[in-house]
Amino acid sequence: SSDLTQDPAVSVALGQxxxxxxxxxxLSSFYASWYQQKPxxxxxxxxxxxxxxxxxxxxxxxxxxxxxxSSLTITGIQAGDEADYYCSSRDTSGFxxxxxGGTKVTVL
Amino acid sequence: xxxxxxxxxxxxxxSETLSLTCSVSGGSITSAGNNWNWIRQxxxxxxxxxxxxxxxGKTYYNPSLxxxxxxxxxxxxxxxxxxLKSVTAADTAIYYCARELMQPSYRMDHWGQxxxxxxxx
Numbered sequence: 001s002s003d004l005t006q007d008p009a010v011s012v013a014l015g016q017x018x019x020x021x022x023x024x025x026x027l028s029s030f031y032a033s034w035y036q037q038k039p040x041x042x043x044x045x046x047x048x049x050x051x052x053x054x055x056x057x058x059x060x061x062x063x064x065x066x067x068x069x070s071s072l073t074i075t076g077i078q079a080g081d082e083a084d085y086y087c088s089s090r091d092t093s094g095f096x097x098x099x100x101g102g103t104k105v106t107v108l
Numbered sequence: 109x110x111x112x113x114x115x116x117x118x119x120x121x122x123s124e125t126l127s128l129t130c131s132v133s134g135g136s137i138t139s140a141g142n143n144w145n146w147i148r149q150x151x152x153x154x155x156x157x158x159x160x161x162x163x164x165g166k167t168y169y170n171p172s173l174x175x176x177x178x179x180x181x182x183x184x185x186x187x188x189x190x191x192l193k194s195v196t197a198a199d200t201a202i203y204y205c206a207r208e209l210m211q212p213s214y215r216m217d218h219w220g221q222x223x224x225x226x227x228x229x
Binding site for chain 1: 145147154155156157160168170171204206208212213214215216217219220221222
């Protein structure tokens, strides 16, 4: 399969919790990684290996996975978390990289 | 701390070849377990994977770009490069290079800042 599907946009009130999902057949075989991209910046890795955070990423970011769906949850969202979020994984062959279409998170 | 830096012309004419280089510092491009990727982002759009090189020369490419792409490595300079042939306006994008680790799962943990390439006569 060659697709990872994300909702294009989501809005969430300051301090609340938001879940961003990513669906694709290959996610039953490969964990998703998640990237945050703010305007004018390169993507930043925030979650990998289901629910691992690189050093320096706040613990309000968490990940989960079930079947063909991976999720990124931001708990107690802050204004600075407003960004585009992308999931990524491999296709079912394992050789090619896939990116989801991205989810724009707006903090109200 | 690994750092990546893209370099190359900011403008390319239609039908010509786009050529970019990614310089890697703080780590060796020959280190095992690393894939060296090119990704692009058209204006206002999402991330699009172009391809990667590993094992000092093996490559995989996005099937939609495969006929026009060559990724190569120069281990003596700790660099890898991208060539995209026969460009059109649709190839106008920010081009990123990134290191991908494979264990315990795939992820791109270090990215360059990106370089904007405009295809225009």
